[in-house]
Amino acid sequence: MQLICISRGTFSGGKSLAQKxxxxxxxxxxxxxxxxxxxxxxxxxxxxxxxxxxNPAVFSRRLVLEKEQFLAFATSYMCSRLMESPGLVYHxxxxxxxxxxxxxxLRVRVLADYEQRINMIMQERRLDRQKAARYISAVDEDRKRxxxxxxxxxxxxxxxxxxxxxxxxxxxxxxxSALVSTARxxxxxxxxxxxxxxxNLDLAARTRLTLAKDERTHGASVKxxxxxxxxxxxxxxxxxxxxxxxxxxxxxxxxxxxxxxxMAMTNILWIQxxxxxxxxxxxxxxxxxxxxxxxxxLIKLEPEDKAPAGGQQAVVEAAEPLDSxxxxxxxxxxxxxxxxxxxxxxxxxxxxxLAREGRSGGxxxxxxGQRQLINAIDPATPYTLVVIGEIFSSSxxxxxxxxxxxxxxxxxxxxxxxxxxxxxxGSQYLFGxxxxxxxxxxxxxxxxxxxxxxxxxxxxxxxxxxxGWFADAVEHSFPGATDWAPGLVVSAAVFLLxxxxxxxxxxxxxxxxxxxKME
Amino acid sequence: xxxxLGRFIELDLATCLQVVMLGAVGGVLSGFVGSGGAFFMxxxxxNLGVPGVVxxxxxxxxxxxxxxMGSKKHGEYGNVDKRLxxxxxxxxxxxxxxxxxxxxxxxxxxxxxGAGGTAASNLYxxxxxxxxxxxxxxxxxxxxxxxxxxxxxxxxxxSAFISRLYLPPYIYFKVSNVKVSLWVILVCGLATxxxxxxxxxxxxxxxxxxxxxxxxxxxxxxxxxxxxxxxMGAWGALSYAFEGFVDIRLAMLLYLGxxxxxxxxxxxxxxxxEVMIRMVTGLVILLCVLSRAVAVPMxxxxxxxxxxxxxxxxxxxxxxxxxxxxxxxxxxxxILYNVIKAYRQRRRIRSTLIEARAMQQTVSTTT
Numbered sequence: 001m002q003l004i005c006i007s008r009g010t011f012s013g014g015k016s017l018a019q020k021x022x023x024x025x026x027x028x029x030x031x032x033x034x035x036x037x038x039x040x041x042x043x044x045x046x047x048x049x050x051x052x053x054x055n056p057a058v059f060s061r062r063l064v065l066e067k068e069q070f071l072a073f074a075t076s077y078m079c080s081r082l083m084e085s086p087g088l089v090y091h092x093x094x095x096x097x098x099x100x101x102x103x104x105x106l107r108v109r110v111l112a113d114y115e116q117r118i119n120m121i122m123q124e125r126r127l128d129r130q131k132a133a134r135y136i137s138a139v140d141e142d143r144k145r146x147x148x149x150x151x152x153x154x155x156x157x158x159x160x161x162x163x164x165x166x167x168x169x170x171x172x173x174x175x176x177s178a179l180v181s182t183a184r185x186x187x188x189x190x191x192x193x194x195x196x197x198x199x200n201l202d203l204a205a206r207t208r209l210t211l212a213k214d215e216r217t218h219g220a221s222v223k224x225x226x227x228x229x230x231x232x233x234x235x236x237x238x239x240x241x242x243x244x245x246x247x248x249x250x251x252x253x254x255x256x257x258x259x260x261x262x263m264a265m266t267n268i269l270w271i272q273x274x275x276x277x278x279x280x281x282x283x284x285x286x287x288x289x290x291x292x293x294x295x296x297x298l299i300k301l302e303p304e305d306k307a308p309a310g311g312q313q314a315v316v317e318a319a320e321p322l323d324s325x326x327x328x329x330x331x332x333x334x335x336x337x338x339x340x341x342x343x344x345x346x347x348x349x350x351x352x353x354l355a356r357e358g359r360s361g362g363x364x365x366x367x368x369g370q371r372q373l374i375n376a377i378d379p380a381t382p383y384t385l386v387v388i389g390e391i392f393s394s395s396x397x398x399x400x401x402x403x404x405x406x407x408x409x410x411x412x413x414x415x416x417x418x419x420x421x422x423x424x425x426g427s428q429y430l431f432g433x434x435x436x437x438x439x440x441x442x443x444x445x446x447x448x449x450x451x452x453x454x455x456x457x458x459x460x461x462x463x464x465x466x467x468g469w470f471a472d473a474v475e476h477s478f479p480g481a482t483d484w485a486p487g488l489v490v491s492a493a494v495f496l497l498x499x500x501x502x503x504x505x506x507x508x509x510x511x512x513x514x515x516x517k518m519e
Numbered sequence: 520x521x522x523x524l525g526r527f528i529e530l531d532l533a534t535c536l537q538v539v540m541l542g543a544v545g546g547v548l549s550g551f552v553g554s555g556g557a558f559f560m561x562x563x564x565x566n567l568g569v570p571g572v573v574x575x576x577x578x579x580x581x582x583x584x585x586x587x588m589g590s591k592k593h594g595e596y597g598n599v600d601k602r603l604x605x606x607x608x609x610x611x612x613x614x615x616x617x618x619x620x621x622x623x624x625x626x627x628x629x630x631x632x633g634a635g636g637t638a639a640s641n642l643y644x645x646x647x648x649x650x651x652x653x654x655x656x657x658x659x660x661x662x663x664x665x666x667x668x669x670x671x672x673x674x675x676x677x678s679a680f681i682s683r684l685y686l687p688p689y690i691y692f693k694v695s696n697v698k699v700s701l702w703v704i705l706v707c708g709l710a711t712x713x714x715x716x717x718x719x720x721x722x723x724x725x726x727x728x729x730x731x732x733x734x735x736x737x738x739x740x741x742x743x744x745x746x747x748x749x750x751m752g753a754w755g756a757l758s759y760a761f762e763g764f765v766d767i768r769l770a771m772l773l774y775l776g777x778x779x780x781x782x783x784x785x786x787x788x789x790x791x792x793e794v795m796i797r798m799v800t801g802l803v804i805l806l807c808v809l810s811r812a813v814a815v816p817m818x819x820x821x822x823x824x825x826x827x828x829x830x831x832x833x834x835x836x837x838x839x840x841x842x843x844x845x846x847x848x849x850x851x852x853x854i855l856y857n858v859i860k861a862y863r864q865r866r867r868i869r870s871t872l873i874e875a876r877a878m879q880q881t882v883s884t885t886t
Binding site for chain 2: 141145148149449450453454457460461464465466467486487488490491493494495497498499501502503505506509510512513
């Protein structure tokens with residue numbers, strides 16, 4: 001099984017290259033246009049979605065649901081087409097991003113000579129040169145916006161591709177031949193782990209579509225993850241009434257073994273090499289997740305050489321479910337009763353602990369480094385916090401520190417959410433001794449400032465209004481500058497004092513709210 | 520002290536508590552709406568006898584520190600488009616400067632710093648307040664009613680219209696992922712600055728402009744506006760302090776309420792649905808507008824534009840104050856009701872979990 005994704009600009013020759021490549025390899029060819037037709041037949045209004053993403057617009061709830069449905073449909077459609085055939089060549093927008101976590105996809109970006117593109121449009125559309133140029137720029141811009149809006153990626157970033165083919169200096173036939181040779185390299189053959197990931201993505205996407213189609217749950221905004229038949233559905237508090245129907249709606253889906261429904265406002269990503277359910281860090285994660293109403297997603301990051309399929313590059317593997325029985329709805333509270341001890345790995349037991357607290361967002365194992373990790377994380381999932389626990393522990397203390405720092409910087413550049421290490425988690429998000437000392441110090445400064453200002457009101461008001469003692473003092477010290485000097489001094493004093501008051505009292509207020517767990 | 524009372528009010532314990540309460544209600548509302556709060560605090564201070572220009576000056580000074588704390592938090596979550604905010608800063612400074620000059624001139628021109636000057640600036644501030652916030656409230660209520668019927672988001676008519684106009688040069692903002700005409704940004708910056716400087720509610724123009732005109736995502740719009748508000752607040756505070764209108768005592772008392780209130784309001788957003796947020800905010804603003812409108816005859820009389828018995832002034836002021844406090848407190852109650860409900864619901868879920876776990880442990884021990 002092989003997947004080749006060709007990303008192309010309008011009139012760049014990518015379509016004919018993809019068709020030739022598919023013919024040469026005897027693979028199926030799937031275009032963006034085919035995908036859109038299929039989605040439209042399913043009742044998804046792709047045109048409306050496109051208009052909303054390419055024009056400056058606010059996504060209404062209805063459009064958000066439409067977007068979720070389309071993303072699920074695109075993933076499911078690509079998975080099913082891929083699994084039915086020996087190989088698939090997809091040409092169109094953001095192909096490989098539809099299958100987040102699947103490695104060994106050959107990702108190609110096709111470029112063409114600008115003049116050539118303009119000439120083709122002028123001939124085909126009978127447009128003048130200026131209109132053709134404007135057409136290219138408008139369509140390319142729209143596609144860029146679409147990819148960013150739907151998958152949070154930049155189409156023009158070369159890091160998103162394995163190869164960039166420039167058709168300005170190569171004809172389509174030769175480019176296709178070059179790609180055939182590349183496609184035969186072992187780096188671009190799917191591994192059994194990729195197939196597992198593909199099945200997980202397919203099951204999650206089908207579950208999402210099933211929920212969208214059923215009238216009892218169609219209005220719920222949910223995130224779905226699947227791990228070897230175990231499906232985790234996270235829903236927002238305002239959809240709690242619809243959540244009770246989730247298990248019934250999903251029942252009977254091929255490949256579904258178990259369904260967990262977790263109410264969550266947001267997601268926290270926890271990356272670590274080894275999870276311990278009894279550790280302080282785990283307790284802190286539960287506390288923060290409960291406070292924020294968040295689901296915690298676990299990623300066990302293992303070194304590449306520990307990958308099970310001997311010498312493979314990146315593989316992403318789901319944690320084994322504990323039981324294969326379908327469990328009924330439990331009101332958003334996951335229950336581990338009835339689990340048989342098929343897998344008592346620390347990852348599984350940590351997931352169990354989170355599930356008992358109703359905070360589980362699923363878990364996976366990723367073998368490799370930063371690149372494999374990024375490949376495994378769905379960029380469309382909005383994380384509120386990323387926590388990095390101990391990683392690469394076998395490499396020694398200095399190496400662990402370096403690896404943690406590097407990973408933190410790497411993830412910090414890619415995520416909007418704060419990325420913190422395990423050591424920083426408690427001090428930043430939970431009320432501790434350091435918070436108490438800081439709050440105490442800030443409270444003392446605040447009290448002193450209030451005492452000074454309110455205890456000397458007459459003095460302060462004369463200063464602020466630049467009259468009385470202050471006017472006399474200025475006139476005495478700077479007789480030639482009475483027009484501007486008082487104003488300048490008062491401005492500077494206000495400018496310096498206000499941030500101090502705001503910071504000190506703000507720290508006290510936020511510490512108190514942190515203490516009563518109401519952030 | 521008495522020489523200063525034409526500009527600054529005397530603060531006894533009751534007045535101090537009222538200012539703290541204004542800050543608390545304004546803070547909750549600002550956390551709930553995502554911007555502003557001044558729409559409640561500025562007229563509230565005016566009802567306490569603070570001259571309009573001092574109320575605006577103290578409010579913009581208070582906004583400086585609050586925005587500094589808020590934008591730091593938003594920045595941690597990647598919700599600040601610094602580039603967009605900085606493009607708006609230049610013209611917003613011009614807007615603020617114009618506002619400060621007009622306010623200072625009105626306050627100082629009538630008869631020095633006496634009642635006439637105060638009335639002129641109060642009337643001017645109230646009229647701008649009524650005009651702008653009436654439009655904002657009606658738009659919010661219309662949107663909320665439309666959304667409750669159709670489940671759609673805010674109207675995108677303005678955005679669609681602006682996007683049809685071709686006004687080069689266009690600037691691309693990566694964080695917001697939008698491309699906006701430089702001229703549109705400059706005009707919006709100017710308007711935001713002018714309103715922030717005049718009535719202290721720049722956020723009511725800045726945030727909708729970013730959402731409806733630029734097409735910026737809502738969270739980024741709120742974060743970027745706070746970042747912009749930090750600069751506008753600093754510039755406004757400097758400008759008004761230079762003119763001698765900042766009452767630092769009021770700014771400090773406002774902090775006491777607002778920095779706690781803003782967290783409660785932000786928590787409320789998580790548990791109240793979007794239509795209700797717009798409906799509550801729209802109604803509160805509309806009542807604030809009504810409260811200001813009730814005070815207008817008093818200022819007209821003080822300026823000698825209408826003939827009215829001066830003994831009626833306290834009645835107008837008290838009715839205006841009552842409407843404002845009713846608006847703020849009822850809005851606050853709705854938000855707090857939902858916050859407490861959500862808090863209790865969370866505790867109930869936790870206790871259900873503990874019971875379920877205890878039962879489970881009992882079963883496993885028995886077997």
